[in-house]
Amino acid sequence: MTPCPLCGPVPSEIVLWRDAQCRVIDVGDSAYPGYCRAIWREHVREMSDLAPEQRDRLMRVVYAVEESLRALLQPEKINLATFGNQVPHLHWHIIPRFRDDPHFPDAIWAVRRRPNVDREFRRDALRRELERRLGPSV
Amino acid sequence: MTPCPLCGPVPSEIVLWRDAQCRVIDVGDSAYPGYCRAIWREHVREMSDLAPEQRDRLMRVVYAVEESLRALLQPEKINLATFGNQVPHLHWHIIPRFRDDPHFPDAIWAVRRRPNVDREFRRDALRRELERRLGPSV
Numbered sequence: 503m504t505p506c507p508l509c510g511p512v513p514s515e516i517v518l519w520r521d522a523q524c525r526v527i528d529v530g531d532s533a534y535p536g537y538c539r540a541i542w543r544e545h546v547r548e549m550s551d552l553a554p555e556q557r558d559r560l561m562r563v564v565y566a567v568e569e570s571l572r573a574l575l576q577p578e579k580i581n582l583a584t585f586g587n588q589v590p591h592l593h594w595h596i597i598p599r600f601r602d603d604p605h606f607p608d609a610i611w612a613v614r615r616r617p618n619v620d621r622e623f624r625r626d627a628l629r630r631e632l633e634r635r636l637g638p639s640v
Numbered sequence: 641m642t643p644c645p646l647c648g649p650v651p652s653e654i655v656l657w658r659d660a661q662c663r664v665i666d667v668g669d670s671a672y673p674g675y676c677r678a679i680w681r682e683h684v685r686e687m688s689d690l691a692p693e694q695r696d697r698l699m700r701v702v703y704a705v706e707e708s709l710r711a712l713l714q715p716e717k718i719n720l721a722t723f724g725n726q727v728p729h730l731h732w733h734i735i736p737r738f739r740d741d742p743h744f745p746d747a748i749w750a751v752r753r754r755p756n757v758d759r760e761f762r763r764d765a766l767r768r769e770l771e772r773r774l775g776p777s778v
C-alpha cells in the first residue's frame with residue numbers, strides 16, 4: 503500500500519488556513535492562480551462518511567474560500583468539486599475560473615483550449631481573507 | 641439572450657425528487673447510469689449567492705442523492721461538482737464512479753479511456769431512496 507499523500511504534512515508555505523479538522527492549501531497550479539484545496543484531516547472517503555456537523559464544517563470552509571476568491575479575484579465563475587478517484591481522502595477543489603483561462607467554459611480536467619494567462623494572486627491576501635471569515639489559522 | 645435551460649420545466653419522467661427550492665433529475669447519461677443533477681430552482685450563480693440555510697438545504701439534498709446512490713449501486717467513489725461555466729444557474733453533478741467506467745480514475749470531463757459498461761439503474765428505486773431520506777417529492 504502506498505501511503506496516502508493527503509494524510510501527511512504539507513510544506514507550511516502552501517498552507518493558507520487550517521484548524522484541527524481541515525486545512526486549505528494553495529495548489530500552486532500555474533494555469534490556475536488561486537486554485538485551492540480544502541482537505542479534511544482524517545482519512546475519510548466520502549462526504550456521507552462524515553457526521554452531518556462535520557460536513558457542514560467542511561463546507562463552511564469551502565464557502566469561505568469561494569467568497570475570498572470572489573472578493574480578491576472577481577472570477578467569472580467558481581468551480582467546486584470533490585472526486586477522490588485517485589486519492590480517496592476527502593478533499594475539495596475550489597477553482598476560480600475566467601473566460602480566458604486554459605479550459606473555459608469546460609471543466610479544468612477537459613482538453614486544454616488555450617495557453618495560460620498571467621494573473622496576479624497573493625497568498626498573503628488570501629490568508630487574510632480566510633482568517634477574517636473563519637477566524638485564526640491554528 | 642438565450643433563455644436559461646435550467647429555469648424552465650423538465651420532463652416529469654426524469655424528475656427523481658423535488659420540493660419548492662430544488663429538484664433532482666436523472667441526467668440520462670448512458671455512460672453513467674445513476675448520474676444525477678440537483679438543481680436550485682431560482683436562477684442563482686454561486687453557492688455563496690445563497691443564504692447559509694439555503695446552502696445547507698441544497699447540500700442536504702446532494703448528500704441524500706450521494707447516500708442513495710451508494711446504497712443502490714455501491715460505486716467505487718462518488719464525485720460531486722458544481723461548475724456552471726456554460727449554464728450559470730446553480731446545479732450539482734452527483735456521479736457514481738466505478739473502476740471500469742469510461743474515465744476512471746479521471747474526472748468524467750477528461751478524455752475517455754474505455755467504452756461504456758452496462759449497469760443496471762432503476763429510477764423508481766432511486767426515487768424511493770430519496771423520499772425515504774428527504775420526505776415526499778412535491
